[in-house]
Amino acid sequence: MTRDNIRGKSAIVGMATAGVGEAPGFSAIELIGQSAVKAVHDAGLKLQDIDGVFAATSNHAYPTMSVVEYLGLRPRFFDGTNVGGSSFEMHLLQATLALEAGLCDAALVCYGSNQRTAGGGLVSMSEPQWHETPYKPRHPITAYALAASRHMAEFGTAREDLAEVALAARGWANLNPEAFARGPLSKDDVLSARMISDPLSKADCCLVTDGAAACVLVRADRARDLPGKPVYFLGGGGANYHRSIVAMPDLTTTAAAESGPRAMEMAGVGHDELDLLMLYDAFTITTILFLEDLGFCPKGEGGRFVRDGRIAPGGELAVNTNGGGLSCVHPGMYGLFLIAEAVAQIRGEAGARQQEECNLALCHGNGGTLSSQCTVVLGSEAAL
């Protein structure tokens, strides 16, 4: 097996979400269970067919064990890689490897959290870093605010540019009935929101919601025999240099500058061919950083690039069409929801926000404090 011959070898054949927004009365594992059952049903399979399990959460020290036990599975391959919100992009790559190697035949990737109704704050198992603790950084916003401060100082990015990202996300959310934050939002609303960590205000931060998501992958040859429209894995790659923000070599350039080209090269796709970008928007600055690092505009130009609604509904580039972590859903680790939206768009099931022809989507996951960067390219049969 080589890097190049896993392109198109697996496909997402089932996808579901559960409890997006608020799910009072449900625990994290119950939401995971709901989304997993729906995803397996969507695939036209039975729970007992699942023999590969991939999971990461902020609630479970041993997520695959918890999922396996709760659903009564007996997998022969399992992987609980936890690289924060980017875990699920890496899980797609690992599931593809395991499927192609014959180590499993039907892989379930799943995640869930009830952090909103359980307390309303971000739940994290992330342990404090001793060299940062004396300065009381707020995890994770301090890190992202530091990156934003540097981007502004180096490139002249303005708070108005960050606001464009929040406005675009809300514009898309208003077309998505599942999105948690809907309704009008003006540039003044964003700019006058309460400052939390300069230069990031509350409106620059992702939501704190409940939510679960799950998908099922099988080998591509088997996918064609199942009832749904397969969404093929075309490429994937990761890159990671640091954990703590203090160890990030350049706060204006993330490791997406490596993971993106890796995934796109494996997929054999160019920037102009992509119909949809799903970029992890934990904060408004991350969308700008990833547009730059993934090569959609030069380094430093991201703020100017998003002006005038370029990534909003009706703009020239479709980005985060579900409303993103900023306005749709963010239960703590958002990466699997990027994939859920790409699948919905490629299948043509995205309702009012459906892109006319969506054959190729890039999902970019971010984990930790701009730390782990994982990119996947997904496509329709036409893109194979």
Place this chain on the structure above:
Amino acid sequence: MTDTEKSRLGPQAAYEAFLAEGRFMIQRAASTGEYLFWPKVTSPSGATDLEWVEARGTGTIYAITVNRARKGARNVALVDLDEGVRMMSTLPDVETAEIGAPVKARIEMTANGPRVVFDLAKEASA
């Protein structure tokens, strides 16, 4: 504790022991001249002949944010030391400062022990 005794500790414990004596010490690899922060058991290039040297204490602000809470505002900064390494810290005496501003380290005692903080360096007279 003597410096020799400190050098037998792990890098974190040694750093904290120096700090408790009022000394801001960082590591340097004897063979390559690389400086390290935060303290570790190896340099980025793999050198393990690490020795403790007194930090010059001078640097510039690389990035800064102000955490605003009901209890008040406090900044968190990343400071590039003139030795070429970066550390997280704070400037306790100002609300915020310009990125690129020169700063000078001092050790501040807190309820949780000593920590290295920074002040804006006095501008050279024009």
